[in-house]
Amino acid sequence: MEEISFRVGFVVLDRQILDRDGRPAGKVDDVELTWEEGGGPPVMSALLTDSAALGPRISGRAGRIWRSAMRRLRPSVPEPARIAVEDVTAFSPSARLSTAAPEQVGLVEEWLRDHLIGRIPGARRGDDAGE
Amino acid sequence: MKRLLAFTLGFLAAIGGFLDVGDLVANSVSGARFGMSLAWAVPVGVVGVMLFTEMSTRVTVVTGRSTFDLVRERLGARAGLVNLLACYLATLLTLAANIGGIALALELASSLHYLLWVPVAAFLSWLVIWRMPFQRMERTYGLLGVTLLVFSVAVWRLGPDWEALLDSATSFAPPPTEQWSTWWFYAVLVLGAAMTPYTVLFFSSSAAEEGWTTDDLREARTNILIGFPFGGFLALSIMACAAILLHPAGVSVHGLDQVALPAAVALGKVGLILAVVGFFASTFGASLEVGLAAGYSIAQYFGWPWGKAAPPVRAARFHTVTLLGFVAATALILTTVDPIKVTEVSVILSAATLPLTYLPVLVVANDRGYLGDRVNGRATNVLASVYLVFMLALALAAIPLLILTKGGQ
Secondary structure (H helix, E strand, O other): OOOOOOOHHHHOOOOEEEOOOOOEEEEOOEEEEEOOOOOOOOEEEEEEEOHHHHHHHOOHHHHHHHHHHHHHHOOOOOOOEEEEHHHEEEOOOOEEEOOOOOHHHHHHHHHHHHHOHHHOOOOOOOHHHHO | OHHHHHHHHHHHHHHHHHOOHHHHHHHHHHHHHHOOOOOOHHHHHHHHHHHHHHHHHHHHHHHOOOHHHHHHHHHHHHHHHHHHHHHHHHHHHHHHHHHHHHHHHHHHHHOOOHHHHHHHHHHHHHHHHHHOOHHHHHHHHHHHHHHHHHHHHHHHHOOOOHHHHHHHHOOOOOOOOOOHHHHHHHHHHHHHHHOOHHHHHHHHHHHHHOOOOHHHHHHHHHHHHHHHHHHHHHHHHHHHHHHHHHHHHOOOOOOHHHHHHHHHHHHHHHHHHHHHHHHHHHHHHHHHHHHHHHHHHHHHHHOOOOOOOOOHHHHHHHHHHHHHHHHHHHHHHHOOOOHHHHHHHHHHHHHHHHHHHHHHHHHHHOOHHHHHHHOOOHHHHHHHHHHHHHHHHHHHHHHHHHHHOOOOO
16 A cells, blocks of 8 residues: 555544545544554554544543443444545545445434435425526 | 626625624614614624625635534534534524514514414424525525614604714713623623624535635625625614614613614604514524524534535435424523523623634635635734634623623613
8 A cells, every 4th residue: 555644633634524426424533543564653544434433532521421422322333434545535625535435424314314304395305496 | 787686686685684683682772771882883893794704705615615614624523512512502592582583573563472473483484494595595584684774764764963972972981870891791792793603604604505606705795895884884773773762761672672663753653564574584584594504513513414405305414403403492482581681692602602613714714725825815814813802802701791790780
């Protein structure tokens, strides 16, 4: 893998993720670092997103409240969504992916679409239809 | 011709869109209590909100990024979240205040108790967000809000002693019977009502969503430069009406009926009708903007799809959050708290949270990495820095003054 160095905190973290079609797919909530065998500095191997990744980054009481709320709300998915660094075509100003976003990213969105928003009349009509 | 029409509509909408229940209450209350001695706060607030809106719109047009997207990126996850929660709370209270304002305007029009109108007001605003296209929504309520010009006509018809009015406006001190701390509290109220963060958030989010180009930016600038001062002129007219009629009579403002009183005295039934239409339009228009702004801020922080133009199924989380915001704000007003008090507290909280969005926008507006050669010019920066200090002082003073004066009593 090609090795480039930059400041992760500045260039990667907290940036908007856009999938292959330019649709927003969350924020870069954290990154995964991997130590290669034989030592050397760690290499960024994946972007992490989703509420499960955001909690640990928020320290103090606010972070604890966030984490326990997340555990209660969705006990089945404790792992953050992982996007391999190879799938990222650009980091800045937004993290652009060459693939679709991981399925897990859209779970809440889809649930709300199917169970709440999609059931309200007119949910499938955009602004331009009336113009 | 079409362009001229679009321009006229745009800036008329900016006039009406400038005012919300906060401006109506703050300007009328302070006119009734302090004469014109707080008139200076209106132009100071108008210049501040023009500066802030222009900067954040320029940042959005050049970078294509929305305000809370940048707030998160510049401040990081934790400080960004604290910022988001504070701003969201202020926005939600502002939404509650404006829903209360719509209901009070409908009470004036119908004599039915305002609490009966609260659910109707909230449902109608949400429905307009759900179904009505963006531009038509902004323009309809902005244009209707121009009926508030009735207050400017009323000032002239009341035939005031202009010299005394000017004397009061240039005194920079409370009337002898009032305390300095209360005077300052109402100064923060008038300033905070003019410089509401949701206006900026709404404006720049529209720019991001509609993909404004530099041409649109020029048009937006003209709207801001002409529309906002005209809005300030309306705010001053409301204050002057109260100063001329209510101040000498010792009437204090407890509801929108007292705000409307000078228009009714000066112009009779027509004056009252126009004032009530103006109240309805400005609070209704504001509740649309605030409701959307609340949803925008959360969706932008978490990086969800958001927007008003696309079908709601394509932004389910955003529309859920927006809907929940309306439910929470309605519930708050239905607890029978005084909507005028909610308005005052919401304006004070807006003032206290103003630097939280102003500072990141100012930093980005000076960053060549984001804006290239569209960064702030020297003159803008001098003015923007003065306002930064001023807004910080305002934010620090807002809540202590609220407690110290017990809400201006």
